[in-house]
Structure formats: C-alpha cells, structure tokens
Amino acid sequence: MGEQPSSADTPLWAVVELDQFRTPEQTQASQWRRSFRSASTWLVGKNSAEQQVKEEHELRALPEVRLAHLVPPIDWAPAARALAQQLKGQQALVTFFITPPHSGHVSVVSQWAEQHHFACLPPPTLSELAEGDTQWVERCANQREWAVPALERYFLRHTQGIQGVREFLERALSGRLGQGVIGCDSWAYAYLQEVVGIEGAPVFTLQSMEGEQLSQYFAKIATHEGQSPLVYSTRTGKPVLTESATQHGDKAPNKELQRLAAHCRGHIGLAWHYWRERLREPTADDEEALWLVDALAEAELSTDTGDIATLVLHALLVHGGLDDHSLGKVLPFSHHEALNARLALQRKGIVSSSEGRWQITPLSYASVRQLLESRNYLVDPL
Incomplete structure (x- = not known):
C-alpha cells in the first residue's frame, strides 16, 4: 500500500x-x-x-x-469551485451535496447555482407541507436546470409532510425534472434515504x-x-x-x-x-x-437527558431546525410537552433561534450527536 x-x-x-x-x-x-x-x-x-x-x-x-x-x-466560494470540479465529469441528472449543521451546504449550492445559471427552486410553504399539498412539485417542472440549496426545508416528518418531497425526488431521480443539484443537511439526507430511498444518485461532501x-x-x-x-x-x-x-x-x-x-x-x-x-x-x-480558552468547552448535555428532550433534539436535526409550531407537528406527544422540552434545552444553551427556527447550537452539536448515537437513533453519515 x-x-x-x-x-x-x-x-x-x-x-x-x-x-x-x-x-x-x-x-x-x-x-x-x-x-x-x-x-x-x-x-x-x-x-x-x-x-x-x-x-x-x-x-x-x-x-x-x-x-x-x-x-x-467563512467564504464558501472555494468549496463551490471544488464542487464544480467534481460535477464536471458527472453524467447523473441529479447530484447531492451534503454537510452537517452549520457547515455550508446551502451557501455552496447557492453559489454554484448562481455561477452556472441554474435556477434555485423555492421551498414549499409550511401550510403546503402540513396539508400534504404537492402543487409545489408541479411548479418545479418549469425548470430543466435547477438547484435546491436546502432539501431539509422541503418536508416535515409526518404522513402529509413527506408526500411532496417523496414525489419530487421520484420525479427528479427518474429524470423527469431535468438536471439538478440538491444541497441537503446530512441528517435530513439520512432520514430521506431511510424513508424515501435515494439510491443511484451521486452524493458529495466536503472532506474533513x-x-x-x-x-x-x-x-x-x-x-x-x-x-x-x-x-x-x-x-x-x-x-x-x-x-x-x-x-x-x-x-x-x-x-x-x-x-x-x-x-x-x-x-x-x-x-x-x-x-x-x-x-x-x-x-x-x-x-x-x-x-x-479550552476549545472543547461546550453547553453540557446531561447523560440522563430525558426521552422527550432527546426526541426534540433529533427532530430539530432531521429538519435542519424548526419553529415551535412545526416542532409540535412532528413529535409523538403534546405541543405543550414539546414546548417545555424546547424551553429547557434553550435555557441550557443546547438550542438557540436562528432565522425563526430552533437549532442545535454549534458548540453543543458534538455532544448531541454522541448522545443520539449512543441511544441508537438514526444519525447522519458524517
């Protein structure tokens, strides 16, 4: 060797x-x-x-x-150029680019799309997702060269909320939507791979x-x-x-x-x-x-974190962040319980609000990921 x-x-x-x-x-x-x-x-x-x-x-x-x-x-332009180099030799109609939270897939794919004149498809509204409305998929059919910077914004983890993205991916992967590049949070990718199946499409990421x-x-x-x-x-x-x-x-x-x-x-x-x-x-x-100062100091996540809080953390990761209303829709318990768990995590500095969505804070991510993995939750491939 x-x-x-x-x-x-x-x-x-x-x-x-x-x-x-x-x-x-x-x-x-x-x-x-x-x-x-x-x-x-x-x-x-x-x-x-x-x-x-x-x-x-x-x-x-x-x-x-x-x-x-x-x-x-961070200037993500070098990563967008590196992605462009990889895509030059690609024959596949649809390609994925994934990163973990806070790691740039949205910026990279958006910059790549702008440089190559691919149209960025707008995500469905929360009401469309909540009602299982798939009209937004029809709107995507108007573009033959397109990009999706953040696929995690295109679904909610419940029966109605998954219908649209399932149909979108089936059409895209079958070639009916033309050529596209999909940016996706690595946790959303793992979930969609499990429930929809994304076999056959090339998947790229940033090397560590x-x-x-x-x-x-x-x-x-x-x-x-x-x-x-x-x-x-x-x-x-x-x-x-x-x-x-x-x-x-x-x-x-x-x-x-x-x-x-x-x-x-x-x-x-x-x-x-x-x-x-x-x-x-x-x-x-x-x-x-x-x-x-100690670079690994972080918001402490207790090893005895309860089941409700753990489910909240996993839901936030799978969706790349959620507002309180949507969070209540994707969890198997009352909205009141979900809100209390989220408030407790916020007080501990484990989650914070960004652009109207609750997300795992960057300095807590490593310990949250380790906790979920130790409890046999579905985790991302990165």
Whole structure:
C-alpha cells in the first residue's frame, strides 16, 4: 500500500464522494474524552474537571470589531469551485451535496447555482407541507436546470409532510425534472434515504480537515500585513497556529487544533464557531497575545437527558431546525410537552433561534450527536 498523503499536501477545500469521507485522526478518542469530561464535571465540578495554564478570569472577550477582522465569516466560494470540479465529469441528472449543521451546504449550492445559471427552486410553504399539498412539485417542472440549496426545508416528518418531497425526488431521480443539484443537511439526507430511498444518485461532501489544515485556515483569515496573530492555548500554554508555533520551536504545533478537528469530526463550519467563540485577549493591557480558552468547552448535555428532550433534539436535526409550531407537528406527544422540552434545552444553551427556527447550537452539536448515537437513533453519515 502507498503512503497516505499528509494533511499538509491535501487542499483545504476538497469535495469528495460520500464514501470517501474520513473523520480526522483521534476522533474516537475525542468521543471518549467527551464522555470522561462529562462524568468528571458531574463528579468534581466544571472548574476542577481540567486544569488550565491560563485561567479564564485573566482574560476577556474580544471586541466585536476586532473579532470580525480575526475571524470573518467563512467564504464558501472555494468549496463551490471544488464542487464544480467534481460535477464536471458527472453524467447523473441529479447530484447531492451534503454537510452537517452549520457547515455550508446551502451557501455552496447557492453559489454554484448562481455561477452556472441554474435556477434555485423555492421551498414549499409550511401550510403546503402540513396539508400534504404537492402543487409545489408541479411548479418545479418549469425548470430543466435547477438547484435546491436546502432539501431539509422541503418536508416535515409526518404522513402529509413527506408526500411532496417523496414525489419530487421520484420525479427528479427518474429524470423527469431535468438536471439538478440538491444541497441537503446530512441528517435530513439520512432520514430521506431511510424513508424515501435515494439510491443511484451521486452524493458529495466536503472532506474533513485535520488540525494542520485548521491551523492554516485560521492563520490565513487572520493574517494582517503578512503576520498571523500569536494565539496560545489556555490548556497547554503553547502556540496554537502553525507559523507561530514553528517560530517558538514547537515540533507539534497542531496538537490543540487536532483535538478540535477530532471533536468537530473535521467540519470547518463547526470548528469556525469554536474558534470564534473561544478567542480571548488578556485583561492586562501590556499583553498582546491572544488565547484560545479550552476549545472543547461546550453547553453540557446531561447523560440522563430525558426521552422527550432527546426526541426534540433529533427532530430539530432531521429538519435542519424548526419553529415551535412545526416542532409540535412532528413529535409523538403534546405541543405543550414539546414546548417545555424546547424551553429547557434553550435555557441550557443546547438550542438557540436562528432565522425563526430552533437549532442545535454549534458548540453543543458534538455532544448531541454522541448522545443520539449512543441511544441508537438514526444519525447522519458524517
């Protein structure tokens, strides 16, 4: 067997077929650590669970203006170009591009569609989904080159709510709707694969990033006048970014970011949120370096999370987020119980509202996914 290419040789934005996706090194160990940390926190308290070189009370959050310069929003254009390269040789009429929550499939497919003059199909209304109205599928027949940036917006998980997307996918996969590219949340994809069947259509995703690639990316977006900032880990006291670590003689500069990569399963969208949320500056004005507070600190999800809360979390993931009204429609208990469970999760910081929908927060996603997997729920392939 030939040697595997190192992460330094791998492009930052690589689009691969789904079966070629690989989680970063140490991902399994990261899950064990997360379980151990949760138990340690419960036994000895959050502050004692893991010792820090630099305590958080010595640091403060960065001003929003500075943070916007150091960690600007992700530019998904390179991923859209990588997708375009993959689609060049494709003969299939319909192709899927999937990512987990907060990881860019909507932006990537939207940008690709705009560049290639494919029309983005509007999603059905909530009333159409609730009533099982399939008229929106007929509207799609007017386009022969089309894109769906977010298929998770095209169904609700109940008898009426699945009818339209079932018909749409049957027509699309049979070639009756022409050529299309479908962006889809990985959890919605797993669900639709189970209940509708999407065999035969090529599926692409972003390849995971290792710690070294995260280091390159975070250094690049923060570089000013040729200099990337000095960022130290509060956990180890060592430089985090590759260039500054090398200057300090550290031969293993990416250990902290490899830990983050494993925790996020290599998904840049999730890692970006951790990086942005956890950067700090010293309270002392004479210090210039930045600090990354424990990158894996997250909203704690108790191991004894109840069945109702667990079902709420799974429903939110399968649909890529839901409003309260729709959430009540897809759960096997009363709207009052669903609302109470959602409120409890909101208070714990596990869910938050974005664009009118309740979603799993980026920093809670890893622990939520692990909980659902441990309880044998249907989980995503990424």
